Amino acid sequence: xxxxxxxxxxxxxxxxxxxxxxxxxxxxxxxxxxxxxxxxxxxxxxxxxxxxxxxxxxxxxxxxxxxxxxxxxxxxxxxxxxxxxxxxxxxxxxxxxxxxxxxxxxxxxxxxxxxxxxxxxxxxxxxxxxxxxxxxxxxxxxxxxxxxxxxxxxxxxxxxxxxxxxxxxxxxxxxxxxxxxxxxxxxxxxxxxxxxxxxxxxxxxxxxxxxxxxxxxxxxxxxxxxxxxxxxxxxxxxxxxxxxxxxxxxxxxxxxxxxxxxxxxxxxxxxxxxxxxxxxxxxxxxxxxxxxxxxxxxxxxxxxxxxxxxxxxxxxxxxxxxxxxxxxxxxx
Amino acid sequence: xxxxxxxxxxxxxxxxxxxxxxxxxxxxxxxxxxxxxxxxxxxxxxxxxxxxxxxxxxxxxxxxxxxxxxxxxxxxxxxxxxxxxxxxxxxxxxxxxxxxxxxxxxxxxxxxxxxxxxxxxxxxxxxxxxxxxxxxxxxxxxxxxxxxxxxxxxxxxxxxxxxxxxxxxxxxxxxxxxxxxxxxxxxxxxxxxxxxxxxxxxxxxxxxxxxxxxxxxxxxxxxxxxxxxxxxxxxxxxxxxxxxxxxxxxxxxxxxxxxxxxxxxxxxxxxxxxxxxxxxxxxxxxxxxxxxxxxxxxxxxxxxxxxxxxxxxxxxxxxxxxxxxxxxxxxxxx
Numbered sequence: 001x002x003x004x005x006x007x008x009x010x011x012x013x014x015x016x017x018x019x020x021x022x023x024x025x026x027x028x029x030x031x032x033x034x035x036x037x038x039x040x041x042x043x044x045x046x047x048x049x050x051x052x053x054x055x056x057x058x059x060x061x062x063x064x065x066x067x068x069x070x071x072x073x074x075x076x077x078x079x080x081x082x083x084x085x086x087x088x089x090x091x092x093x094x095x096x097x098x099x100x101x102x103x104x105x106x107x108x109x110x111x112x113x114x115x116x117x118x119x120x121x122x123x124x125x126x127x128x129x130x131x132x133x134x135x136x137x138x139x140x141x142x143x144x145x146x147x148x149x150x151x152x153x154x155x156x157x158x159x160x161x162x163x164x165x166x167x168x169x170x171x172x173x174x175x176x177x178x179x180x181x182x183x184x185x186x187x188x189x190x191x192x193x194x195x196x197x198x199x200x201x202x203x204x205x206x207x208x209x210x211x212x213x214x215x216x217x218x219x220x221x222x223x224x225x226x227x228x229x230x231x232x233x234x235x236x237x238x239x240x241x242x243x244x245x246x247x248x249x250x251x252x253x254x255x256x257x258x259x260x261x262x263x264x265x266x267x268x269x270x271x272x273x274x275x276x277x278x279x280x281x282x283x284x285x286x287x288x289x290x291x292x293x294x295x296x297x298x299x300x301x302x303x304x305x306x307x308x309x310x311x312x313x314x315x316x317x318x319x320x321x322x323x324x325x326x327x328x329x330x331x332x
Numbered sequence: 333x334x335x336x337x338x339x340x341x342x343x344x345x346x347x348x349x350x351x352x353x354x355x356x357x358x359x360x361x362x363x364x365x366x367x368x369x370x371x372x373x374x375x376x377x378x379x380x381x382x383x384x385x386x387x388x389x390x391x392x393x394x395x396x397x398x399x400x401x402x403x404x405x406x407x408x409x410x411x412x413x414x415x416x417x418x419x420x421x422x423x424x425x426x427x428x429x430x431x432x433x434x435x436x437x438x439x440x441x442x443x444x445x446x447x448x449x450x451x452x453x454x455x456x457x458x459x460x461x462x463x464x465x466x467x468x469x470x471x472x473x474x475x476x477x478x479x480x481x482x483x484x485x486x487x488x489x490x491x492x493x494x495x496x497x498x499x500x501x502x503x504x505x506x507x508x509x510x511x512x513x514x515x516x517x518x519x520x521x522x523x524x525x526x527x528x529x530x531x532x533x534x535x536x537x538x539x540x541x542x543x544x545x546x547x548x549x550x551x552x553x554x555x556x557x558x559x560x561x562x563x564x565x566x567x568x569x570x571x572x573x574x575x576x577x578x579x580x581x582x583x584x585x586x587x588x589x590x591x592x593x594x595x596x597x598x599x600x601x602x603x604x605x606x607x608x609x610x611x612x613x614x615x616x617x618x619x620x621x622x623x624x625x626x627x628x629x630x631x632x633x634x635x636x637x638x639x640x641x642x643x644x645x646x647x648x649x650x651x652x653x654x655x656x657x658x659x660x661x662x663x664x665x666x
Contacts, residue, residue, distance in 0.1 A: 088487065093490070137658055137661055137662060140662050144483075146425075146483040146487070147661060149486060149487060149490055150425055150430075150486060150657075151658065151661055153430065153490060154654045154657045154658050154661070155654070157594065157595075157650055157654045158650065158654035158655070160650070161594075161646075161647045161650035161654070162651070164647055165643050165647045165651075168515075168516065168519070168641070168642075168643060168644070168647075169638065182498070182501040182505065257494065257498075258494075304506055305505075306502060306505060306506070307501060307502075307505055309498065309501075310498045310499075310501050310502045313494055313495060313497075313498035314498060314499075314502075316494075317491045317492070317494050317495035317498075318495070320487075320491040320494075321474045321488055321491050321492070324474060324475075324484055324487050324488055325474055325477055
């Protein structure tokens with residue numbers, strides 16, 4: 001056992017370096033190329049030259065946010081899959097992102113006079129609304145995977161129609177809003193980072209703390225009960241964590257799909273389905289994937305930015321199809 | 333899905349009469365809806381010679397009538413397409429927008445709109461049809477592993493839908509100047525439709541409806557269990573493929589004109605099935621009528637509620653349709 005522990009921690013540390021490398025690259029590449037060798041000097045210098053502004057005010061918060069949001073969405077996916085005991089659960093497909101972005105669009109584009117913190121809180125409520133609706137519908141009478149997915153599709157469809165209707169009403173700048181809806185990290189700043197940092201960190205740490213209970217819950221209702229887990233409590237806690245993690249992500253980056261679906265699956269296959277090991281790896285690999293996706297999204301069609309949600313969907317959909325075909329006996 | 337025991341009731345004449353009455357009522361409905369809208373019509377001036385005054389009113393004849401007639405054709409197309417898909421997959425929750433067909437069709441349409449800047453009347457429907465067929469084949473391939481299960485069909489449909497959807501987004505974001513109008517089209521809108529487009533969709537609809545009514549007996553048989561179908565001597569695979577191509581044809585001709593109007597193909601056949609108990613000879617013509625009514629209603633609501641701003645009919649139909657879909661989900665034992 002000791003040996004595998006050592007191996008796993010080595011991989012973990014190696015992945016941290018990969019993440020750091022990705023963030024370093026994303027500081028360097030972009031519409032304005034800044035040489036890797038000079039990055040460090042730019043970072044610590046106090047000069048107000050263009051390079052320093054680009055790196056310190058734009059790219060550093062962007063790289064940090066990509067990592068944080070990647071971790072958020074992947075962990076949210078893992079928690080949802082645990083909660084529903086359904087390997088295909090994911091925040092975007094379960095209506096959580098739909099509800100959150102609906103509230104966000106109402107608040108932002110009608111310019112409601114509220115502070116950033118209250119806005120974050122309202123988005124959480126939207127996320128909770130979407131998620132709860134789907135969850136209740138899928139549990140009614142005969143719960144099944146198909147019911148969950150279809151409930152997700154219809155609830156998201158409803159919220160999407162409302163959102164799109166409002167956007168058409170406002171009738172301005174459809175392009176920018178469209179790319180926001182598609183999920184993107186363009187134009188994020190330090191403010192965004194500080195806005196979601198406390199919530200995200202708290203939710204991430206809390207989900208690492210309760211992995212013990214999640215392991216028990218994953219064994220099934222009966223066994224979990226006999227192990228002394230309060231089913232109602234753990235469900236509520238998991239729901240809240242999903243809502244906070246997803247809400248934070250939507251606040252900043254719009255709807256980025258499929259990350260929460262792929263990452264937990266990769267980790268479960270590569271390492272372990274023990275949540276104690278799985279959850280930290282999920283957070284880390286999610287962060288790595290989003291940092292690199294964002295990098296690709298920025299440089300693939302310079303100077304136009306592709307929404308990062310498109311990149312994750314291009315990777316995620318084929319993976320999803322592969323899962324359906326591969327696990328057809330077990331899952332579907 | 334329940335086994336079907338359709339009996340040919342002796343009062344079939346009654347249903348034919350009901351159909352024709354509803355058909356006439358559809359035209360009355362179109363005429364009434366055309367009077368509602370942003371530009372006010374002086375109703376009193378229409379009297380006493382209502383018909384001749386109506387035909388002389390340029391707003392009605394040039395703007396509203398063609399779009400409503402196109403709405404009727406498109407609604408019929410989407411509804412029949414949904415009915416066929418549901419019968420072939422034996423799944424009451426299948427529909428062109430759930431199975432990825434509409435998304436594939438929109439993706440190829442947007443692509444062709446950008447490649448061939450001058451929208452040719454032949455290229456767009458062709459692209460739309462190709463996209464729909466392509467999406468259909470992909471979904472069929474991934475859902476088919478030792479037979480298709482309804483669940484796998486839905487799941488792969490959702491994934492293919494998401495894939496093409498993000499493909500469309502990808503194109504739009506890289507061509508920002510075109511976004512505004514295409515975005516409205518993507519939400520399913522009847523805005524700015526003309527008589528020439530009606531002349532394109534009308535034959536498509538008539539052919540589609542005619543062929544589906546002719547094939548409705550086979551649809552009834554396909555709805556039975558596979559053993560029974562083989563016992564009745566029907567080639568399952570061949571008939572399934574013919575019907576799927578028909579469904580794709582119907583929905584893609586709709587999509588290339590007005591964009592994907594969601595939920596029509598899902599709700600209407602389900603309502604009709606509760607009324608006519610799995611007899612597709614009746615479900616198909618009545619679905620056509622129901623789809624036409626719903627699109628016209630959605631368009632009229634979208635035009636008039638927040639005038640002068642127009643809400644695309646597709647959004648209205650989604651808002652009306654998704655709660656009903658959720659209700660179906662709650663009720664079904666899927």
